[in-house]
Amino acid sequence: MIEALSLIPMSIWDPFISIGSAIMAPLYWVVSGILVFFHAVWSPVFGPNSGWTWTLSIVFLTICIRVALIPLFVRQINSSRQMQVLQPKVRELQKKYAHDREKLGAETMKLYRENKANPLASCLPLLLQMPIFLALFRVLNSAADGVPKGHWLVVNPDLVTSLSQATIFGARISDKFLPAIPFGSVQLVCIVLIIAMTVTLFITQLQLMRKNMPPEALEGPFAQQQKMMLYIFPIIFAVGGINFPVGVLIYWLTSNLWTMGQQFYIIRRNPAPGTPAYEAWEIRRKAKAEHRAAQRPKPEDPGPEPGGNGARPKTPLPGGDGAAVAPAAPRVVRQQPRTQSRSQRKK
Known part of the structure; x- marks a missing residue:
């Protein structure tokens, strides 16, 4: 296959390369x-050439990109969660219409429409994010190699040199793990960043599967694929991380930390029904309601009414300090005269 592709003239790929460059150019401009x-x-x-200056610049650049992608992220996680929740019903349809593939497809799409789930909705946000992340990766990777990418770095070549030479914990931002010999501070910094990047990715995926998925959604072939990806993705990141510069590793770690915190907030505030996260949310909601009820002021006791079986209210004596009290004066009820006719009044 590779040999066949190598026989294709390069001129055939020129239109596709031009289209890709035209799409990525605005993204390079924004990222740079x-x-x-x-x-x-x-x-x-910290100074213009400090490693901490460039590290914080990369961190806040990643945060800005992730903030702009929050609507896509929320849509993606909701769609993925909805698809997971519907998997038990999809398996029931597969058993019921195993002999009729056309009927199975129609009933499955009907199920998705009734529950407002779209299989492509969980993939579309990811596809829209890929050009942005690719632009971010290319700008950082090229700058670490001393090659400007993006308008604002092209017109400021000194910044590219500063970025490629800046150091943090004894490692330049442009350095990579390989070659591993001699083993020094560069390899140590890369190992720490790769481990942190892998662990945060694993926790993020595990959090989604264990906290915000019903038990029924964790069974079946689709759930098995999710479990495989839970371990495959971190391994891919760990192996590929040895070829990334320190600046790109900082970007990936920041992005994973943001994803983990953002997902934790969404699962905590908007959990899927029937999941452990939803049960924990119900417990917190009831506890808050009980706390508000306990803090609500109770109505004061007016005491026994005058003329009842209890003691009459007492009032302080005039001129006293309130210690000596006397019974309150009884209320005088005026007797109304009886109505008389004219003959009675004459008599």
Whole structure:
């Protein structure tokens, strides 16, 4: 297959390369502009060539990108959760219409429409995010190699040199784990970042499967695929991380930490029904309701009414300090005269 592709003239790929460059150019422009902006923000604090200046610039660049992608992320996680919740019903349809593939497809799509679930909705946000993440990766990776990518780095070549030479914990932001010999501070920094990046990715996926999925959704072939991805993705990141510069590892770690915190917030505030997260949310909601009821002021006791079986209210004596009290004066009820006729009044 590879040999067959190599026989294709390069001129055939030129239109596709031109289209890809036209799509990525605005993204390079935005990413490089945000990176240069945060470098200007942190330069007065740590210095323009400090590794901490560039590290914080990369961190805040990642945060800006992730904030802009929050609507896509929320839609993606809701769609993925809805698809997981519907898996038990999909398996029932597969058993019922195993002999009729056409009927199975029609009933499955009907189930998705009734529950407002779209199988493509969970993939579309991810596809829209890929060009942005690719632009971010290319800008950082190229800058670490000393090659400007994006308008704002092209017009400021000194910043590219500063980024490629900046160091943090004894490792340059442009350094990679390989070659591992001699083993030094660069390898140690890369190992720490790769481990942190892998662990945060694993926790994020495990949190989604264990906290926000009903028990029924954790069974079947689709759930088995999710469990396989739970371990395959971190391994891919760990193996591929040895070829990434320190600056790109910082970006991936920041992105994973943001995803983990964002997902924790969404699962805590908007859990799927029938999941452990939903049960915990119900317990917290009831506890808050009981706490508000306990804090609500109770109505004061008015005491026994005058003329009843209890003691009459007492009032302080005039001129006293309130210690000596006397019974309150009884209320006088005026007797109304009886109505008389004219003959009675004459008599």
